[in-house]
Amino acid sequence: MTSRPPTGIRAMVILIRMSLRRRSNRLRKGFSFAFGKKRKGTSPAKRTATPRKSGRRSLISVLALGFLFVASGTMIWSMLLTNLCRHISAQAETSVAQNEAGEPTADASGAKSKEVIPPWEIYRLWPSDSREDRLIGILGFVLFLLVFSTLCVDLGIRNVDLGKAEWDMEWLSSLPVSTHLLFAAKLAEYAVTSPFLWMFILPFLIAMFVAAGFAFWSILLAFSTAIVIALILAALRLLIETWVKKKVSKPLTKTIQAGITVIGISLFWGTWLANSQPRILAFLVRASDYMPAPALWAPWVAPVMLCRAGAWVWAPTAAIILGGAAIFIAAIAGSSRLVRDGLIVAGGAYVGTRSRSAKSPRPRWIKQRFKGLIGKDLTLLFRDRNILVQITVLPALLFAYQLLARPMLFESTRVDFRSASALAFGMGAFVLMTGVTATATPEFKSMWLLFTFPMKLRRAMEARVRLWGVIAGGICFIVLAIVFIKAPTIGADAFLRAGLALAGIFIYSRVAVALCVMYADPFESDPQQRIRPEMVMLFMLLAGMYAVVIYAPTVYASISALFLSILLAYSIWQAALDRMRLILDPVVQPRHKIGLIDGLVAAYIFFFIQGLAGIAFHAANTVPSAKSLIMIYSFAAFFATLLTAYFFFRVKVPNLLETIGLRSSGENRVRWPKALAKGLFWGLLAAVFAVFYLNLIELSPMLQELKKQSLQLFSNETERQIGWLALLMLVAAPLFEEYIFRGLVFRGMRRTSRPVVAIVGSAVVFAMAHPAISALPVFGLGIAAAIAFERSGLLIAPIAAHVTYNAAVLAAQMAGKA
Amino acid sequence: MQDKIIQTVGLAKRFGEFEAVGGIDLEVFRGEIFTLLGPNGAGKTTTLRMLMGVLQPTGGTARIDGLDCFREREKVMTRVGYLPEEPIFYDYLRGREIINFVGEMHGLSEADIAAASEPLMERLKLDDALDEYAVNYSRGMKKKLALVCALMHDPALLMLDEPTAGMDPYATREVHELMQQRTERGHTVLFSTHLLDQAEKLCDRAGILFKGKLAAVGQLDELRQNLSEDSSLEEIYFSLTQDGVEDNIPENLSK
Known part of the structure; x- marks a missing residue:
């Protein structure tokens, strides 16, 4: 009796169902039930789905968190929309007074310009006629930027697949299912798992539709357009990924990834800052003039045209759906065509040299000065371009944006050292967060090696703390030095705040490493999930709390808050030490x-x-x-x-x-x-x-x-x-x-x-x-x-x-x- | 009375509801080659991991040289070398760098590292690929690298989890010779394997693990007592590891 492999929709359903089941198993609490009762005197019940200690995330908390994120994102984007509406109304008025910086001040309604308007009332500010066209154009530009930066981020550093030698497509292609279906299923998976899209683009769409006056329909509209955009993004990502894997060598891939991430994050950050910084908003508006009108019809930008008052709805809707479908089909067809001669991946992974060589090729300065754990960490760090970019270029970009947004930072007669210290600390903390998590994630599979050494495991943690304390401290110090050099006057207060910022970095390097250990799941197969995302959110929260120390009104208050921070770091460190010994044990929780x-x-x-x-x-x-x-x-x-x-x-x-x-x-x-x-x-x-x-x-x-x-x-x-x-x-x-x-x-x-x-x-x-x-x-x-x-x-x-x-x-x- | 280097008393490990290892009393004497046999899922790797201090036993104790394997792991590791079943190394480190790193972490000087590792690397034919990133090694090469790392500090006890799986016949022969040379110098070797003919050739004593319990332990002659004088290890193994047999383990065989 021959069995016929599934085709078409059925195959897609099976593939998607497997992917969903994988995710739901991860989220589910507790066991599945054993078959039958235990019989006395014989071996224990058949192996059930043993819950791992780190696998208990409740679905409800994930949904709640997601809702919170979307809601706050919508609020923030509403600010952008409010400012845009006002900006356009103001610019249209020919008799507008302008200050030297060139920023428009009062709008036609006069005193109301600084009033905060709730999102559901923005539609009152919505311009009409030709001004509406201008607004739509600007919104289209913003959406385009967001989609492009999301694509870059999805292809960039987060995408560990791109640089790996193996690819789960190789395994899936051993199944008797056509390549088209495999790619379609993968595309669906990508669409669902793009965090930037759901965290930032969706709220933007909601805010936009609400501002345009769609009231309760906004949610439905936003979700449907978000899904289409998600599919388009996934399609583009799939196509580019397949092409890169087949045609581009591995080292070049890593470099491209690093570059793409920089572009993506800087574009995104710039767009996000437009919410609160008028100069960047003005810049954005000017730049949008350069986007040609036909670009608005691109399916991932077309949703903005739905906001236009009047009976224009069908044309943009058609553009969105047909365009989206075209891209979807083109991506699948393109990817399948690229792999029609086999799924062989270009090049191997990083290739060293196979030859008899007496000299060790490790950079001499590292080899001579640093041994043991720190030497290994440094060597690995310098060989991973992705992480190097994350800890050097990105902070520099952040700093540049801050300067762009607030050029007054240096030129005022009295520099606010609190803000400067907070900025320095923030950048150091950012480096800590990305550096510590990025270097920890690939470590887990080789952690067994640490257990074979005659040393306490905490030494590995301490080495990490020291290394990252110095790196992040260095970046913090550089920022502080720049501020000090440019500041017109420096008092004792300046040194105090600077000292607090540096102390904070050393304290928080410990917190970062400890949190990594606390939230690590070495057995997770998806490398992205090996350190649970809660770690990043908790670290950001705790680092934000350090602002209390820097901004405290009196020295006594600062010192006491500093002391509390030290205690907090100590307590988290203690808990992490307890957990470290059992980190490779899949079930035992330390008592x-x-x-x-x-x-x-x-x-x-x-x-x-x-x-x-x-x-x-x-x-x-x-x-x-x-x-x-x-x-x-x-x-x-x-x-x-x-x-x-x-x-x-x-x-x-x-x-x-x-x-x-x-x-x-x-x-x-x-x-x-x-x-x-x-x-x-x-x-x-x-x-x-x-x-x-x-x-x-x-x-x-x-x-x-x-x-x-x-x-x-x-x-x-x-x-x-x-x-x-x-x-x-x-x-x-x-x-x-x-x-x-x-x-x-x-x-x-x-x-x-x-x-x-x-x-x-x-x-x-x-x-x-x-x-x-x-x-x-x-x-x-x-x-x-x-x-x-x-x-x-x-x-x-x-x-x-x-x-x-x-x-x-x-x-x-x-x-x-x- | 021979000196015990490994002693476990009621060692057990439970994963949720599943009992991977159910209370085993294992003794390994100094200077012998001991092999741990058993079907898939019998608990061999779990036992080895508990001896390495990677897993905390949920019951009983494991001691190496009188030291508790979990609580005093750092001290135990000065005397133990370990080869896991699937060694994975840091992605972007070359083989040579990994050997230097491991040597440094065991407190060896550069000269000691070179003196200890070079002969081993030549023997295992690894010296050609040392400048290659370890992530590009084949499975057998990774095991060879891990073996060099395990032997550099001349441990009194060498523990190997399926040592020759994935190795070519030359390397297999080298590993066997290595194991025998270690015992000639008074060191101990404990290894787990499926390959009964290899085990029969090499080991002094064997333990057969089945569903988390020691079905039998002892020298081959002792194990043969229950069947016939010339039964092979294979026949002994099959007779002891059928389903349903664990309820009828004779007293004198499992200690």
Whole structure:
């Protein structure tokens, strides 16, 4: 009985279904069910789809994230449309005043020019008649730029396939299905997986149609045109890819890829910046005049013509559909024709030389100076043109764009060093992000080699941190140097901000490597997915938070924010170290051990709840009494304690009670009375220091002012409420605070640091959690409590210390008042 | 009583619901060639990976020279050389550069690296291709390169996962001679394979793994006891690895 291979639609359906199933397996949580029940006494149930530890992404979160992206993208593009509409209306008016820079100022409606208009109202600004033609022309140009840059990006660095020797088409072509169908299926796959298109072009289309007045139809219209554009892009990509694979040698391919990526990203970035930078918008408008009118009929640009008021709809629609179909068919036919004599790929991969050679061809300067891990990383870096372009040319482009957008950066009489430092840091962070992920991705298959070396795996991580810290730091330094040279005046503040930027790079190089390890999936076959995209988003978020450090108003605020950043980096690093040992194990998750990150989360919950309460009071326009403040404080601490304790219990932290200090551990089996005594002793020491400090306050006017500010809340308390105060300050605060700051923060740090580091670190966090006036004595308490905890191993010791301290301070203050 | 270099007690590894290795007690003595046999999916590579500290056992312990394989991996690696089944190397490094890198990471000086690697490369006929990027090597060449990397630091224990799969007959013969020379110098060799005739020629002791459990372990004579005096390893193997036989493993055979 002969079987006939599927043809036509059926074959396409099978191919597409396989591709979709691959994706859905990756997204699905949990197992598929085993067939039949387990029988007793025999071997375990048949192998089911073992869920890998990194494979659990929920479909819902992906969709939610996607929706968020599209929505925010639409908002941003709406700004462009608003500005364009205004610009055109303004230009059409002959009597427009212009400033020296040549930018049009007030439009016909006068004062309303700076008003922010929501996307669904832009249609009111939509011009009519000949001005509408101009707008359509400009929009067509923008869409053309976007599509072109997306094509470049899709073919460029992201496209790992292009430079590889193997190609999954070779495997698929062993199936009895015609080449046309294989290419069609591949094209469909490409259409779905172009992130730039769905993240940027789709929102643009939505914004455009909404602005043109299509209201709710915009979504449908945008989606359908996006699908057509997606297919066109995929078709072009397929054709170009096939041609390059067949005709172009590998080294040349890599160079072309690098060049295309640069072009694509710079075009895209320029278009994106037009949203917010008027100069770039004006430039774009002028450039669009050079686009010939017939170009508007190209199927990937034609959607803009649908926005024209009037009965023009059928012509552009026909252009889009017919043109799109023509390109689609041409690409498939073209690709099939290119491979009709076989799928042999041009050249091999990078070809070295096969000969007996005594001299090592590695660049001499690398060979002599750098050995081991850093030497290997450097050698690989210098041989990969793609990554080199990403970390040199692209940052330079970014810098050039910033200068183009804001030439005032250097020429003002007073350079804003905060912005300059932030820019320098941003560029360094960009290099970190791209460099670390790009060099990590090809490493995973060779990671087994690291396991055979007699060294701890963290050394590989440290080498990476050092290398990229220097590279990104170098770029940051160059930018800072340029700013310093061109700035007319340089003050102490400039050096501070510059120093903060550089420090940030060194901190974040650690964060980048740690996040790579945390989000790595070495077993993923698609190289693009080996480091999950969440890593990039999280890194961008965290790097954005560093802006707080650079822009902080006072030096004290900067330093404390800097310290928090260091702690954050430390906690992420700790978590990554835990994971690194098991990185090649497909199933085992490291058992959660209490680390600094748990302390930081607990502290965060603690502050967050107090912050919420503060907002509530503010909204209700009431000033909270000391009693309610202290109650909220205690509740927040209690809640943070409960939540974290429950979490630890659920994930079965090993030795939970010993780590927190509720039970004494083996080596120093101290009984609780002795621990209590130690605590009292150290608490007294800290109290003595505090009382001394209290007296010191009287002598310093600055500190007195601070004290007045923080004691304002206590000034009108009655006797009864002081009772409450005492109760909570002597019981609740010590109990929960010690759990968080000693049990979690201190112990979390102690797991991977020397005692000194952990003691001082936890004390600083503790001090920062209290008002500025009491920072110093609270720091003393933090040190004392941590020492007591370290010496005794039981939480009762620091609790006793804290109670002693609070009692002493309370007594001193009451005595002072009386 | 011979000195044990490898000792596992109840070593087990579970992937989700699937038990890849179900509690094996393996002993390998110093100076012998031990071979691990078993059908596809029996758990040979998983066992080797646990011995290399790449995987964390879900049960039991594995020790090499008394050191825990997972927790004290760095110390263990000074004494172990490993050849995986499918070695993959960094894309854009040449063979020579990879050898230098591995040597540096084991703490060897340039002279030591040259002294250790050159004779090996000549023997395995690899010296011609050293300036080629490793990603362009054929499968057999990659294995040869990995073997050189594994032997450079003169390890006391050499672990090989399917060492001669993909190698031509010359290289196969060289590898076998290498293995025998190592034991003549007092080192140990542990290798896993499908190829029963090779195993029969080379090994001192053998362990037969089936569905994650040790169906039999011992010298060939001991393994023959259950069948007949002149049964080949092939016959022993087939008799022990049929479906359903794992419930009836005789006590004295699996230890």
